[in-house]
Amino acid sequence: MKVKIYTKLKESVLDPQGQAVTGGLKNLGFNTIKSVRIGKVIDIVLDDMSALEAQSQIKKMCEQLLANTVIEDYNFTFEIEGKSYSF
């Protein structure tokens, strides 16, 4: 099964990269830009398992390594038998 994990800086944490990109997009003439926040996408392929088991395992991966929860939030999505799950 394929899992997509997203990590990004918490709203309360300053994102200088996002700010720089905001400026860049504005310079290109995209004046509708209000704000940009930058994160990471991590694609993982897991053995097939129940949604409950997958949720628990992925949560542990995020907490222990993939996200630094002092500054980052994470969420993830996966599909089992055509049904989408997102946490």
Add this chain to the structure above:
Amino acid sequence: MYGVVVFPGSNCDHDCYHVIKHVTKKPAQFIWHKQDSIDKNIKTIILPGGFSYGDYLRSGALAQFSPIIKAVKKFAQSGGLVIGICNGFQILCEAHMLPGVLMRNKSLKFICKNLPLKVVNNKLPFTKGYKENQVITLPIAHADGNYYAEKETIAELEKYNQIVFRYCSPDGEITDQFNPNGSIGNIAGITNRDGNVLGMMPHPERCAEELLGNTDGKIIFESLGNN
């Protein structure tokens, strides 16, 4: 005996070893990160600067799972002295041996220069050779040195005198103007509650010899004495 840990991607390990062995003339040995125990006669461990594991994912994030880190944690719990310099500080934070995290510099740039620092805690085994509030000059060389922790954590660090170095003006003023990377409270180095684990972004090992024009960093190694 000093132990200098070598991770894949460490690049200040030899500088640390050189200063200990050839400048302050103390015994030192390298410790490969795959080792899972620490020699009994080692009293001080150094996690050197560099780019362990290529800084992949986040600086220091992957090194925390090297076998040696478990041993370093145990070593620190039983009172052993640990210094993390630059990438070593990032590793100590990721391994939860020190609170907070070192984020990308506010300017998004890699900064490499000599900067004045105030020694705000000189009661530690690492800093007892400095005077209280002494202004020293050490070089920094990092892209991820912007220290961040939640408000409550910063309040605790202040309360228990865990902030060791702050970036300042040449006269010792601690202001935003003299904050190179956006660190909260100009923090450049902190210690744990017990005062035996030090993390710092500046590089004392790069300014410990007359030949290099500055010996302010040598005092840290001298303070540790025969450890």
